[in-house]
Amino acid sequence: MTNPQKLSIKTIMLISLLAFIAMFFQAPIPQSIEYQSFVDGRTIFEIVNFYNVASNLPFLLVGLYVIVLLKDNKLDINPKIKHLYYIMSFGVIMVFFGSSYFHFEINNKTLFFDRLPMVIVFMSLFSIVISEFVDLKIGKKLFPFLLAIGLISIIYWIIGESYGVGDLRLYALVQFLPMLLIPIILLTFKSQSKNPTPYWYLLVSYILAKIFEHFDAQVFEVLSVISGHSIKHIIAAFGLLIFYSLKRKRLR
Numbered sequence: 001m002t003n004p005q006k007l008s009i010k011t012i013m014l015i016s017l018l019a020f021i022a023m024f025f026q027a028p029i030p031q032s033i034e035y036q037s038f039v040d041g042r043t044i045f046e047i048v049n050f051y052n053v054a055s056n057l058p059f060l061l062v063g064l065y066v067i068v069l070l071k072d073n074k075l076d077i078n079p080k081i082k083h084l085y086y087i088m089s090f091g092v093i094m095v096f097f098g099s100s101y102f103h104f105e106i107n108n109k110t111l112f113f114d115r116l117p118m119v120i121v122f123m124s125l126f127s128i129v130i131s132e133f134v135d136l137k138i139g140k141k142l143f144p145f146l147l148a149i150g151l152i153s154i155i156y157w158i159i160g161e162s163y164g165v166g167d168l169r170l171y172a173l174v175q176f177l178p179m180l181l182i183p184i185i186l187l188t189f190k191s192q193s194k195n196p197t198p199y200w201y202l203l204v205s206y207i208l209a210k211i212f213e214h215f216d217a218q219v220f221e222v223l224s225v226i227s228g229h230s231i232k233h234i235i236a237a238f239g240l241l242i243f244y245s246l247k248r249k250r251l252r
Helices: 002-026 050-054 055-070 079-106 108-134 137-161 169-188 196-212 215-225 228-246
Strands: none
Touching: 002 169, 002 228, 050 055, 050 079, 050 228, 055 079, 055 228, 079 108, 079 228, 108 169, 108 196, 137 169, 169 196, 196 215, 215 228
């Protein structure tokens, strides 16, 4: 490991430590009621919030597509972390069910099932990045710990909600800290066998998806036919499709 890489490891550890410390000094973050208020609530074919429900279909299609690629050994990945890709693709498929359920029946209980598969995707992706660019063994060993932290974050939140003291601090850390650390890893750890380009596309799509989510109402006001939140689903799924497509084995 080179000196810049050692410095990067220390930087990542310091940022993570500071993030956890800052989380404890931050006041508890309750679930915002506004988050569950979506501008496009049209009912079509007796499905409430139809477009926010239907726009999750690409997640199912992408997840199944990846399962086929993995089964046929068509992804250019290390076999030792193939299980992490399976888990990530399982999470993507479950995003379809969890998010559709939430948008069909909006409340905190269904929001739990919306966030559960996202935690699986975030943590498996982070472990994959560590495995491929930092150290294979470290990435594999960290995954159970990272997944546990992710699951604890949403269990802690939903239990708190049942007592009227819901707190999203840990979940926010689980979602956003990896997205801050992954670029540092990609820029610092150069892998001769792994191309960082798929990850950059995935990060860009994630940022775009969050932008459209934030401007849900404004997008709907301009386009009329579809809202920002629905477009968010499509962009996120399309980003995953690009990610996996770029990881397909090339004919030599």
